[in-house]
Amino acid sequence: MLVAERHALLLDRLARDGRVVARSLASELGLSEDTVRRDLRELAAAGLCQRVYGGAVASSPAVADYTARTTVSPESKDRVGARAARLVEPGMTVMLDGGTTSLAVVRALPADLRCTVITHSPTVAVALLPYEGVEVLILGGRLFRHSAVTSGAAAVEAAAGVSADLFLLGVTGVHPDEGLTTGDADEAAMKRALSRRSAETVALASEEKIGAVSRFRVLPLDEVTTVVADTTDSTATARLRERGVIVLDA
Numbered sequence: 001m002l003v004a005e006r007h008a009l010l011l012d013r014l015a016r017d018g019r020v021v022a023r024s025l026a027s028e029l030g031l032s033e034d035t036v037r038r039d040l041r042e043l044a045a046a047g048l049c050q051r052v053y054g055g056a057v058a059s060s061p062a063v064a065d066y067t068a069r070t071t072v073s074p075e076s077k078d079r080v081g082a083r084a085a086r087l088v089e090p091g092m093t094v095m096l097d098g099g100t101t102s103l104a105v106v107r108a109l110p111a112d113l114r115c116t117v118i119t120h121s122p123t124v125a126v127a128l129l130p131y132e133g134v135e136v137l138i139l140g141g142r143l144f145r146h147s148a149v150t151s152g153a154a155a156v157e158a159a160a161g162v163s164a165d166l167f168l169l170g171v172t173g174v175h176p177d178e179g180l181t182t183g184d185a186d187e188a189a190m191k192r193a194l195s196r197r198s199a200e201t202v203a204l205a206s207e208e209k210i211g212a213v214s215r216f217r218v219l220p221l222d223e224v225t226t227v228v229a230d231t232t233d234s235t236a237t238a239r240l241r242e243r244g245v246i247v248l249d250a
Contacts, residue, residue: 001029006039014049014058018211018236021055050213052178057213076206076230077101082108083248084168084204084228090114092165095194096124098149099170101204103127109134118162120150120190137162144187151186159193167198169224173212174205176239179221181214188216195219205229210236221245 001009009029013020022040026033040056043049049056081104088094088109096102098121106127114133119125125138139162141155169191173181180203182188195201201224210231226246229237237247 001031003039006031006035007043010036010039010043010056011048014056019055019057020049023054025055050173050215052213057175057178058211059213073206073208074100076208077104078107079230080204080206080228081105084202085109087166087168087202087228088113088115092116093118093163095119095162095164095167095198097121097168097170097191097194097204098124098147101170101206102168105168105204106131118164120155120159120194121148122150123148141190144184146184147187149187149190151184151190155190156193159190159197162197164198165200167194167201169195169201169203169218171203171205171218172209172214174203174209174227174229174240175211175213176221176236176243178213178217180218180224182216182218183214185216188218191218195223200225202226202228205231207231 010020022033022036026036040049040051044051044056047059050059077100080101084105085108090113093116096105096117096119102121102124106124109131112133113131116135117128118137120139125136128134128136139150139155139158141150141158142152144151171180171182203224205227207230210229210233221243226248227240228248231237240247
């Protein structure tokens with residue numbers, strides 16, 4: 001089997017099953033396990049999958065830069081944003097992550113809402129300007145341009161000085177085995193810091209993120225209360241529920 005044929009087969013299996021186990025596939029195809037692992041490394045280097053222990057899983061398209069992500073599944077993000085906005089109650093202090101799904105949450109908030117929002121996203125802060133009853137606290141730090149959020153040591157230190165009732169967490173991958181992931185180590189650390197300062201963490205998962213994995217783990221599933229998910233994949237949501245996660249359909 002030619003390299004291109006193997007790559008095409010691997011991508012087909014990832015699209016169909018969401019995961020490839022190197023040992024099993026090598027046995028099925030009569031190839032060496034080293035050959036399959038080398039193919040997976042090449043696909044991962046091209047951004048077409050994410051390697052995990054024993055094989056690979058589907059890579060998340062949500063790791064694209066901020067501008068590109070605005071065109072990825074916008075209707076799905078609006079549905080997730082509308083469902084997540086219903087979790088925000090008057091008088092709450094809410095931490096709102098950065099990203100395009102978080103902006104969808106802002107757009108769905110009631111115009112007369114009175115609450116406090118803590119965010120490390122300048123774009124989220126600006127989007128909240130029309131909400132006169134919302135007090136906005138911005139956490140400073142180094143601007144991570146890829147996601148238009150602050151991160152790094154200064155931002156993590158700033159997060160340690162606040163607390164909230166609810167953290168609406170944006171990620172690029174939600175996987176029943178690999179947990180919640182994102183594409184940058186500093187951004188993952190900032191998200192963990194915000195989660196530690198909130199009584200409850202809710203992950204926001206539009207359709208392209210369910211079953212996908214990015215390079216850096218943010219949190220295991222048992223450290224979030226709820227996932228607000230928009231997907232037609234009942235198997236994926238069933239597996240999340242098996243891990244004890246409350247899944248709210250968007």
